[in-house]
Amino acid sequence: MTEEIIIAGFGGQGVLSMGKILAYSGIMQDQEVSWMPSYGPEMRGGTANVIVIVSDERISSPILTIFDTAIILNQQSMDKFEKSVRPGGVLLYDPNGITRHPVRKDITIYQIEGAQLAAEMGNTKIFNMIVLGAFLKVKPIVLLENVIKGLKKSLPERYHKLIPMNEDALTMGMKNVVCSNSLN
Amino acid sequence: MTEEIIIAGFGGQGVLSMGKILAYSGIMQDQEVSWMPSYGPEMRGGTANVIVIVSDERISSPILTIFDTAIILNQQSMDKFEKSVRPGGVLLYDPNGITRHPVRKDITIYQIEGAQLAAEMGNTKIFNMIVLGAFLKVKPIVLLENVIKGLKKSLPERYHKLIPMNEDALTMGMKNVVCSNSLN
Amino acid sequence: MAKVKGAIVVDVQKCKGCGVCLPACPTSVIELAKEVNGKGYHYAYMEKPDECIGCSNCAIVCPDGVITVYKLKL
Amino acid sequence: MAKVKGAIVVDVQKCKGCGVCLPACPTSVIELAKEVNGKGYHYAYMEKPDECIGCSNCAIVCPDGVITVYKLKL
């Protein structure tokens, strides 16, 4: 099993840390992982994206242009990455702020109302965990318990009290993801 | 005609400028010349030597290990360069301060009492011109008039008044050089 | 009462919502919008346009130089 | 008269004849030799050995550290 994912959105949406938790979860179940951010210094407030690969085998290129799954969190990223999903692959997006929705027919498209749900849950910081939950519902490449373990590993000790809340967010995401095209 | 010469002695003996005047004289009669000093910074007061080549043809290597003529002005240089004269070549030296005189039989050896003559003439600065005169007597590779022209070229204008004295020194050297071995 | 009336024009798309102009205004004209511009910033606008005296304070401290100031002498 | 008598030993081969020790001597003991050493320098020597008071002035200013000083208390 190899899953090649791009997560793309705005700087403040927790894109990089979502990828990090996913990668950590992979490690927790003994998989190989890589996490490759786009980086740039003074491009402050611009877009952020990260390529995450989780695999049973040694990972070759950490940089890819075609992905199994694209998790897309703003319009710019939609414009850039819709075409980068491999035929038969998955595109998961938060429709909030999206003006041009995805149109491809050869991939499965899911929506998660992450921003809205986060707002409802009263904590915008868990937005990325909702989206991650949604993804894991669609592609259960790591077990929830390993995500929690991964969270523990990646969060400093003093933030561990926040783990239950994150768990809720994951569950919320899993529950609320919807398929928006007819492929399956 | 190509004449390959090394001039070697102490720092203050005018070794480099003797070579320079010789080279300039060569230019005055349309010859090719090269002048290659040993250099070194804080080896102050140490030995100084310069390789001068005067030739009708384009000069290849400015650095040589075998010479037609060696002009030797102190013991250290004698130790170093006696062996560097080509068989049949010339070694010209000032015996002042020399404790081990040259012994080679396959070269012609000349002496010039340069230091003593300079002292007698009341001007130690013309020492090198006396030696140059001696050399030119032995190997008239440049005309005296071209040496004078060379002197004019190499001395700043304000020193031109010293030229007659230098001319005297050259003549003095020419007169006083003596052959000290039996080769010719 | 005021002998002058001012107005500012904020280049909404370039405003970064930093809020530096707010305390610079002697008459507290400016507020940040609830809405965001294309870059996601809560841009500045004249909340109390009538108070503006066209003093340019806001414009000269605006790091992004997005404020243009007009003043009408009455 | 002097209650002390001094003497210096110059390392002749290492002396560079700079003359810095000369003005340093309170009793003008030192002169530069007419002869030169192996390096061609007119080395320093005690021209007036009787005057030496062993004050070490010459030694401590000698850049090449070639002077050793002795002093005998009478």
Add this chain to the structure above:
Amino acid sequence: MAEITFEDIVKPENLVYKKTDLMTDKALSYCPGCGHGTAHRIVMEIIEELGLEEKTIGVAPVGCSVLAYEFMNIDMTQAAHGRAPAVATGIKRVYPDKIVFTYQGDGDLAAIGTAETIHACNRGEKIVIIFVNNGIYGMTGGQMAPTTLPGMKSSTSPFGRDVESMGNPLKMTELVAQLPGTYFVTRQAVHTPAAVRRAKKSIRKAFENQVNKKPGISFVEIVSNCNSGWKMTPTDSNKWMEDNMFPFYPLGDIKVDGQLVK
């Protein structure tokens, strides 16, 4: 006076302030509230006001303002980190009649570029140095600068600057004022309208010195914020700057017309 509408006021003849044309129309790449933007603008306003546009060459080294050439609408040279004073010297020496200035950050001017700064000042190069001191390396992500205050946190002093092991903050401006080659040395800020006005006056003086071929460098420090590096909102950072930076880096003229201000 409800009769006067917005449209009545916003008319070309009523214009009292507008960004100078010597700033390009590109959106500045700086973080919201960053003083670099203001500093850029007032330098360009002075160049415009003094009519120097056609003979001015600006030099901006790396630092957040590396892209100054995107915003300052004049001839510009991008310089290697720390070397702007040398680059400016090169230009000024071959064009003694042109106006040359550098626009440097504190990491640039006071760390890697110390030698170039000291020597350009000491030679008395007839240039202007605009020195934006935000107490941090903004561009590379908020590392400690030579100017970082004692105890101040940065990404390379995450527990606060420890003077014992990391050294003292360096007051480069006071230092160069000691050199005979500096003609005008001042420290300013741009966070309030009053500060901007004073800073602009200083910058004008600096450029006028160059125009009038005064003997020596004119050196204008601008103490500024770096909200990203300091991890504060723009307005908080300005407050923090007043409370913490100004006591250590007091504003005001340090040397005027070649004379230290007592």
Add this chain to the structure above:
Amino acid sequence: MAEITFEDIVKPENLVYKKTDLMTDKALSYCPGCGHGTAHRIVMEIIEELGLEEKTIGVAPVGCSVLAYEFMNIDMTQAAHGRAPAVATGIKRVYPDKIVFTYQGDGDLAAIGTAETIHACNRGEKIVIIFVNNGIYGMTGGQMAPTTLPGMKSSTSPFGRDVESMGNPLKMTELVAQLPGTYFVTRQAVHTPAAVRRAKKSIRKAFENQVNKKPGISFVEIVSNCNSGWKMTPTDSNKWMEDNMFPFYPLGDIKVDGQLVK
């Protein structure tokens, strides 16, 4: 007292002065009368007197004293031009209990090495800097240094230093005294017995500061001659130095125990 012969006096028990064993027996490579020799010797005397031989590491960069390691009979590191303060910092930081000093010329310390000098001083590295200022680049053949006096001739200022185009002589010692990281800053000379004694006292203080872990650098400038570069006899050069260098570079302590001397 004709009865007392030379041999009577020259006996081991009468020995009052002898070159320290911490100087090797190699003949110094310096020109006759060059102050470098004296400076070397008194530094080594102090190291001997304080018993620091076994824990001292010296750093000498390029300059005439590049061969210091041939003469100083202790562990030595040859440094790149201008970088001795950084090299010494590297050593001292990994050996806080050892004694580390640099021995630098004026070209080295005040030109190419300006940044390293300023920053080592500003960080308050607990090292000693011995700074031999002869107003010229001796080693490379007498070029102008940052310290060359106005009007002074050198091979790169053959008509005398022209301050207008070549800049001002740089008083690096006064400059570093301004920095909080310097604990002891003094200027000395070694051309007369009295000067040598005072210089030695300063050097002792400098090393004692390091032994006693005083907070900051101890910086000892020695104004010295370069008869080759100045093209004078040794004694003439010492006279010239008194008449010309000392007025510009006045001898004496500048900062003691962290306090500027008024």
Add this chain to the structure above:
Amino acid sequence: MGELKLMKGNEALAEAAIRAGADAYFGYPITPQSEVIEYLMAEKPYDRTGMVVLQAESEIAAINMVYGAAGAGKRVLTSSSSPGVSLKQEGISYIAGSELPCVYANVVRGGPGLGTIQPSQADYFQSTKGGGHGDYKQIVLAPASVQEMSDFVKLGFDLAFQYRIPVLILSDGVIGQMMEKVELFDQIPRLTDEEVAEKYPWATTGKKKGTERRIITSLDLDSNKMEEHNLHLQRKYKTIVENEVRYELIDCDDAEYIIVAYGSSARISQKAVQMARKKGIKVGLFRLITLFPFPAKQMQELCKKGVKGWLAVEMSAGQMVEDVMLSVKGCAKVEHFGRFGGIVHTPEEVLRALEEKIIGD
């Protein structure tokens, strides 16, 4: 098994420095490697092992601090990225000339000049042929994973001290910025001052009475001695070429074509090899681990086995390819495929280049 972590390459390098028993890090920030010093500062290695971390005033100061501390026998390192590494060239030449051990990393970005902060491999020549002056070499290790960013610090120090030579870890923005699983090796204790003095008698640790003083220098005014010193260096480099070549062969056994690459290019090329194999193309990957010493012999052996073509893949306009050419000596076609200026090639592009440049004609 050692501790497992998810780390950036830069962080792994920093953590490995602490664990390798490094005595000091001296550095200056520059993207994309500032995480090295940031990580170290946050980790308080002084409390963990006594390791010193100092932000220098410049890259030049940093490399000279390294020179000083290395000369005193300590395990020290620095890191930078392309423009900063250019500034270090004089210092590196001094370190090589004085035969001091040290480790330094170049997390390469695109040039020339200020260039871009994006990944590049265009500093290959500088690293392997000598960016500084004089005839010197340094061992160049090219990590292709975060794991190797950690491992090569330890390996680097071992080689550096064994041969008294600077060891360059030549990384790039991809390897520096990416996170991967890394198995951290256990803490190696720092040597005490006494152990240093004993193990490294050449080091300036203070001259014990009655012993010879130690001198760290690269100067010799006597040209004969200087030449002798240079000959000694050349002999050492020869020994290194004989003993320290490191590389990895992937799918080379039956390969008709071989891609040569290192670092992140090797990772991307590996994917291209997988893709090519799926298409039935017999291609293998020769992944360089040491760039100096270069595995010339090993390439010649593959030549003898009948490899028909070599593709040098690098993020540069063509640098490593020269060493491949010098190694295979005309036995088969050698072509170069490069993207540069901050652009990283895609596996698809590499495959296409292989098909067009090597197989195609």
Add this chain to the structure above:
Amino acid sequence: MGELKLMKGNEALAEAAIRAGADAYFGYPITPQSEVIEYLMAEKPYDRTGMVVLQAESEIAAINMVYGAAGAGKRVLTSSSSPGVSLKQEGISYIAGSELPCVYANVVRGGPGLGTIQPSQADYFQSTKGGGHGDYKQIVLAPASVQEMSDFVKLGFDLAFQYRIPVLILSDGVIGQMMEKVELFDQIPRLTDEEVAEKYPWATTGKKKGTERRIITSLDLDSNKMEEHNLHLQRKYKTIVENEVRYELIDCDDAEYIIVAYGSSARISQKAVQMARKKGIKVGLFRLITLFPFPAKQMQELCKKGVKGWLAVEMSAGQMVEDVMLSVKGCAKVEHFGRFGGIVHTPEEVLRALEEKIIGD
């Protein structure tokens, strides 16, 4: 005929700079090239032509002064020797990246590190492959006589401005310190500011109203643009390789063996060729004048004529020899003969090396 003078190579270079209409020299003293700035200071070029001469505080400052003035369209130069040139590498990379014209000289001394002040050719790699970071090239001219030290300044400026590229005059202690007859070219007037502005529209001479501003930079944060810029540079380098190769063939017409050398090694090798010819050995000298561009094609042509062996003679442990190998591509044996660390080979040694390494077996 121009004025005839007896001059040191360093002095000839300095005098040529004045006559070539240079606007400024910025430099820092270092043996064996300090005569360049000393000569200039003594000549008062400001009075002669208005040329500025400034002793900078360091080599880094000097190269950045050059960068500044070159960016403003002026003819400027600097010079140094090995350690100083290493320090300039960042600056050179910037100049190459920003496409600025300038001339600089490296009067090479033996390394690595502080090394020796005696002549060497061990900076060949640094000069031709890139001592600085990134994919850039510079034109490298290798004078073999004092005459060429003068001529190549003029040629260097011409090429530098034609291609907007740094031109390195790669000399060494022999060429720098020796005196020979030199025919000085006539004074070329300096361009006025107006002429500069007109001839070099890319230069920052002050933005005229209504025109586009000029920007001197090597930065592009957009990797695509950065790659495009790099491709542009590579195209330029290709043009230079096609058009600017310079070399001299001596006795090569009937040569069975060829010695390849440049600079002072070429002079010495020429003597060796003379000696060999006397012994009846058919050997010729391929004297490189441009090191970049390297005359690869021309060597291949000689290969086709049946040259049996090539001897690369250089004062280094083997650097230029790699380019010879890359050029002749295995057509014939290539060997290297080098002395280094400040030692200059003798013609006798070169002849012996030819006999033993090339002819002997």
